[in-house]
Amino acid sequence: MNYFEKWERSILASYSTPSIVLVKGSGVKVIDEHGKEYLDFLAGIAVNSLGHAHPAIVKAVTKQVETLGHVSNLAINKPSVDLAMKLLDLLQMPGGRIFFCNSGAEANEAAFKLARAYKPESEMVSVEGGFHGRTMGALSVTGQPEKQEPFKPLLSNVRFAKMNDATSIDSAINPKTGGIWLESIQGEAGVIPATAEFISASFRAAEQNNALIVMDEVQTGIARTGNWFGFEKFGVKPHLVPLAKGLGGGIPIGALAVQDSLVEAIKPGGHGTTFGGNPIGAAAGLAVIETIEQLDLMKHVQLAEVKIRELLENEHGVVEVRGSGLLLGVVLSGNYAKLVEENARQNGLIVNAVRPNVIRLAPPLIVTMDEIKEGMDVLRNAIIKSMEVVS
Ligand SMILES: Cc1ncc(COP(=O)(O)O)c(C=O)c1O
Known part of the structure; x- marks a missing residue:
């Protein structure tokens, strides 16, 4: 029996069955049971402020x-x-x-x-x-x-x-x-x-x-x-x-x-x-x-917001980036946020479709500028791919 089946036999279905089994994390990265690596831009829903396994x-x-x-x-x-x-x-x-x-x-x-x-x-x-x-x-x-x-x-x-x-x-x-x-x-x-x-x-x-x-x-x-x-x-x-x-x-x-x-x-x-x-x-x-x-992370969070906005604002499918610091909502041009979430995950990025047309970003506060660049590349592609599917 795999862990999805075990989950469905044992965990109360107050949540939908998750689509991923995570076994390890370090910094902004998490690893699933097959060894696949993801950039975690959700941080356990704004929880892992210092990322995973911070010393x-x-x-x-x-x-x-x-x-x-x-x-x-x-x-x-x-x-x-x-x-x-x-x-x-x-x-x-x-x-x-x-x-x-x-x-x-x-x-x-x-x-x-x-x-x-x-x-x-x-x-x-x-x-x-x-x-x-x-x-x-x-x-x-x-x-x-x-x-x-x-x-x-x-x-x-x-x-x-x-x-x-x-x-x-x-x-x-x-x-x-x-x-x-x-x-x-x-x-x-x-x-x-x-x-x-x-x-x-x-x-x-x-x-x-x-x-x-x-x-x-x-x-x-x-x-x-x-x-x-x-x-x-x-x-x-x-x-x-x-x-x-x-x-x-x-x-x-x-x-x-x-x-x-x-x-x-x-x-x-x-x-x-x-x-x-x-x-x-x-x-x-x-x-x-x-x-x-x-680590003066507050200053870093402010700069990280600027970087994310630079990389997303005015991009195809992005109507608006709202929020502050590292709690941002990427408002999409239609109700395809779930598709974006799935496509991003397949390509190694964890984000959350908080509303049908909004992707929530809440990465660890220690996320580096390089990780932001890498993550936002995946996200932009996921948005474009998802737009193609719905159009
Ligand atoms: C603003 C706010 N208040 C309260 C809660 C509930 O917190 P918990 O899930 O730890 O009970 C949440 C959870 O998302 C929240 O975002």
Whole structure:
């Protein structure tokens, strides 16, 4: 039996059967079970910030697992405290606190509970197309009806505003609103950047109605967009910031950053999770952040974006390249993104058809200019080949 058959016999079909079995990775390259090499321009969906098997992560995790692998929240472990302090520093949240968990959905769940605890019985506002996770609370604020429909009833009293429509968000927010869910770039909706006008209208209405802004940085955070966090370019100070994905560089970890004014909203016993703040995940998070600083990867990400835009913009079949840093959406001239994804894979490049007409690029932050050139050559050819098929 091959691994596709084994997968279909054992893994719950909440995902379609994948078309590739990966067995090894190093840097931006991954290798499948037949020894075929690919450039990984998806990085486990914006997770492997330092690529595969980065020595800094291998060293930090190995050392930590040899020393102390898990203690529960009944004891302090130093890596989690060090990581929390580092995150508060990067987020510029003096006096704030971090709640650690294991995934992006959990970080959003924690934000939901915190918003309710802060403003009892409050209602939530989110944005059409937004994505915050698959658990029931996170799904309730996810603005994608097809993902919600089979699981209704969800948590009630969530209103959805239209993305980048300042009037719509303004009228969705009222004195009963507790939390407002925003993303600086909607990754899952097809890499759609928020406008400055939309973000400032949301913050203004939040302030007028004593509501909290939950700025979900699960996909955009930890240098992915060329800043530590995607919200920085708007010059705003969100109350709650869910993080996950790139923070652990491939080791599962989630976090909710809580602004100083709110830390009293949750009391001991108010929320928790066994693995939250696990020292192995925290050691990985510290290694990721230190390496980004040491290699000045933020600057590199900005230059990499320029290079990718140069190589794709105005090319055949490419209508637009949108997004920031190394979270980019290549908007195609038609609904043939799946074909492009397949053709690219056959030719050694992993990308993702995030929408029928959009290819998402989210390579490791360490991707070199040569790898970008090589990857974009494959992508351009894949676009041309796919256009021929559909025309
Ligand atoms: C913005 C955002 N929030 C939350 C999530 C959910 O994270 P996870 O899959 O780790 O639960 C995702 C995942 O894609 C995301 O992109």
